[in-house]
Amino acid sequence: MEERRINVVVNGEPKSVDVEPRILLAHFLREVLGLTGTHIGCDTTNCGVCTVLVDGLPMKSCTMFAVMTDGHEVTTVEGLGMPSELHPIQQGFREEHGLQCGFCTPGMMLASKAILDENPNPTEEEVRWGLAGNLCRCTGYQNIVKAVLWAAEKMRSEGGAYVLGGRSRR
Amino acid sequence: MYPSRFHYEAPRTLDEAFEAIQAYGDEAKILAGGMSLIPLIKLRFAAPACIVDINNIPGLDYHEEEGGSLRIGALCRHRTLERSSLLRNNYPVMYATAPLIADPMVRNRGTLVGSICHADPQGDWASVMLSLGGEIIARNAEGRERTIPVSEFVVGPFQNSLQTGEIAVAARVPAAQGTRNGTYLKLERRVGDFATVGVAINLEMSGGTVNRAGIALTGVGSNNIKCTSAEQALAGKSLNASTIDQAARLAAEASEPKSDVRGSAEYKRHIVYTFVQRGLSSREARAA
Numbered sequence: 204m205e206e207r208r209i210n211v212v213v214n215g216e217p218k219s220v221d222v223e224p225r226i227l228l229a230h231f232l233r234e235v236l237g238l239t240g241t242h243i244g245c246d247t248t249n250c251g252v253c254t255v256l257v258d259g260l261p262m263k264s265c266t267m268f269a270v271m272t273d274g275h276e277v278t279t280v281e282g283l284g285m286p287s288e289l290h291p292i293q294q295g296f297r298e299e300h301g302l303q304c305g306f307c308t309p310g311m312m313l314a315s316k317a318i319l320d321e322n323p324n325p326t327e328e329e330v331r332w333g334l335a336g337n338l339c340r341c342t343g344y345q346n347i348v349k350a351v352l353w354a355a356e357k358m359r360s361e362g363g364a365y366v367l368g369g370r371s372r373r
Numbered sequence: 374m375y376p377s378r379f380h381y382e383a384p385r386t387l388d389e390a391f392e393a394i395q396a397y398g399d400e401a402k403i404l405a406g407g408m409s410l411i412p413l414i415k416l417r418f419a420a421p422a423c424i425v426d427i428n429n430i431p432g433l434d435y436h437e438e439e440g441g442s443l444r445i446g447a448l449c450r451h452r453t454l455e456r457s458s459l460l461r462n463n464y465p466v467m468y469a470t471a472p473l474i475a476d477p478m479v480r481n482r483g484t485l486v487g488s489i490c491h492a493d494p495q496g497d498w499a500s501v502m503l504s505l506g507g508e509i510i511a512r513n514a515e516g517r518e519r520t521i522p523v524s525e526f527v528v529g530p531f532q533n534s535l536q537t538g539e540i541a542v543a544a545r546v547p548a549a550q551g552t553r554n555g556t557y558l559k560l561e562r563r564v565g566d567f568a569t570v571g572v573a574i575n576l577e578m579s580g581g582t583v584n585r586a587g588i589a590l591t592g593v594g595s596n597n598i599k600c601t602s603a604e605q606a607l608a609g610k611s612l613n614a615s616t617i618d619q620a621a622r623l624a625a626e627a628s629e630p631k632s633d634v635r636g637s638a639e640y641k642r643h644i645v646y647t648f649v650q651r652g653l654s655s656r657e658a659r660a661a
Contacts, residue, residue, distance in 0.1 A: 223378070260481045266411045266482075317477075
């Protein structure tokens with residue numbers, strides 16, 4: 204069985220692991236690293252619940268091989284913030300009731316972070332366009348958008364860059 | 374599903390990529406964005422023996438004008454084109470298309486060249502390139518480059534005319550005959566879907582007269598359709614209600630839509646007419 208050594212920084216921690224080339228990034232994060240905050244929803248690259256940030260850009264981890272992250276940085280929802288220190292985006296989802304079942308939420312929050320990184324003051328329409336790759340069956344998106352706008356305002360009013368909290372579990 | 378096993382190469386230069394391909398021939402597939410290839414592999418519609426990941430090869434992610442023509446490297450992502458001031462100013466049909474490709478995450482990885490190589494009849498870029506008279510540049514291990522018009526490059530659904538051992542290294546848009554105007558209109562059931570109908574309109578004009586028109590259709594045929602009759606009907610003419618109506622009718626006649634879950638054939642043909650008329654009448658098309 205062919206394996207390759209990959210060196211990837213996950214949530215700020217360097218990982219050096221031997222993997223089969225065919226293992227998807229989503230499976231690598233969940234099953235090898237134990238980071239189950241990244242979800243798997245559709246098998247057809249549609250739903251976006253598997254969203255992670257690779258070098259700060261949101262990507263569908265179900266449609267990447269883990270080997271493609273060799274030499275790169277990956278951020279999962281665990282790296283966004285922890286219960287003791289929530290990222291403003293996580294706070295916003297709590298404040299504005301931006302989730303019901305929570306299945307799409309990690310992906311939504313990471314995609315939102317990328318929107319706000321590029322545009323700290325988005326309009327509602329810009330938020331909706333930015334989240335176009337993330338589907339939600341529960342909320343009808345209204346409160347998700349409000350959560351992101353809440354977070355945007357919080358981050359603008361507090362100023363400065365947020366150091367991502369959290370840690371990988373294994 | 375889980376992908377089946379494959380040998381994986383991550384070359385750091387094009388020469389290394391060619392070496393990898395030599396060993397596996399037709400059983401090797403190039404991986405750039407992976408937004409078309411990996412879904413196929415996951416569903417086991419494709420099971421290449423070897424995947425050659427070119428993402429580590431420097432110098433392929435450019436898009437730039439040289440000598441009046443636009444060259445887009447194999448690793449230029451949709452995301453880059455979406456944010457390009459060069460495209461906004463000089464290539465309006467491309468600038469209109471880029472934000473309509475799939476969704477933001479797919480755009481962060483997917484590439485224009487990869488999209489054309491994939492030759493999905495519902496891929497938007499091939500229509501855009503047909504309307505621009507675009508070409509694919511293929512290179513082989515000996516360094517020989519072959520320039521292939523997109524109309525000859527896409528030969529069937531998911532079939533391109535690359536020869537074994539060739540890698541598509543760039544796409545090229547030739548210089549315009551006049552001022553370039555145009556737009557891309559896409560009907561989709563929801564944002565991020567494939568096109569129900571897509572219409573690419575490229576106009577190259579001098580003082581209100583069309584020197585060259587390019588009209589191409591997405592999603593209404595076994596491949597992207599270049600509407601030659603509609604284009605010829607506009608050449609040398611000015612844009613008015615009558616010429617626009619005629620071009621739109623000819624484009625609708627050139628379409629070969631199939632009734633499916635996205636709509637009936639009649640509906641899609643009507644959309645082709647409507648979009649061509651709308652696109653030719655739009656401010657983008659008229660702007661001198």
